[in-house]
Amino acid sequence: MKSHKTAAAFGAVLRELRKQQSLSQEKLAFESGLDRTYISLLEVGQRSPSLETMLALSRALQIPLAYLASLVEARLVESSDDRRNAS
Amino acid sequence: MKSHKTAAAFGAVLRELRKQQSLSQEKLAFESGLDRTYISLLEVGQRSPSLETMLALSRALQIPLAYLASLVEARLVESSDDRRNAS
């Protein structure tokens, strides 16, 4: 298996952040200067972003890049847990 | 102008972190699973990384992705100062 895990983690985080601000994909696309269909691809985990793209999104969401990164990182460790001690 | 600024910022940060650990590009390439020549391209600001690449590098450098991101962000604000009020 190919592990597009990072794309999935990023997509989940992006969707959460967007919904927290009650933005539509369309609005976020506009604010970030990215394509609407691409935002969709990101959220469903079909694409994984470049650094430039992450910066554009963090600006549109008005959060620091480091915060975005920390959320993605957290998702990644979660998803890689053993499920041996997981409650 | 095309602003490969983020590539330059990232490259500078990467080089700094690598030197702090006294690693060669070769060693870092090996640890991260990336190509040696690509590490070089990153450091000179000729390429800008994907999320996956940033993750590989942060692991090789044994630092959180969020920390790497914060350093890049800091470089970016520095380089975007007006030089009007800059001392």
Place this chain on the structure above:
DNA sequence: GTGTAGACTGCTGTCGACT
């Protein structure tokens, strides 16, 4: 030990259209 170049593969990101 590093920078660079050329050639190549695959994926990112855009666009229009339909569901």
Place this chain on the structure above:
DNA sequence: TAGTCGACAGCAGTCTACA
């Protein structure tokens, strides 16, 4: 409002080789 599809341009990332 959001997911997807096909086609496309451009760039990320590899490899060999040389300075």
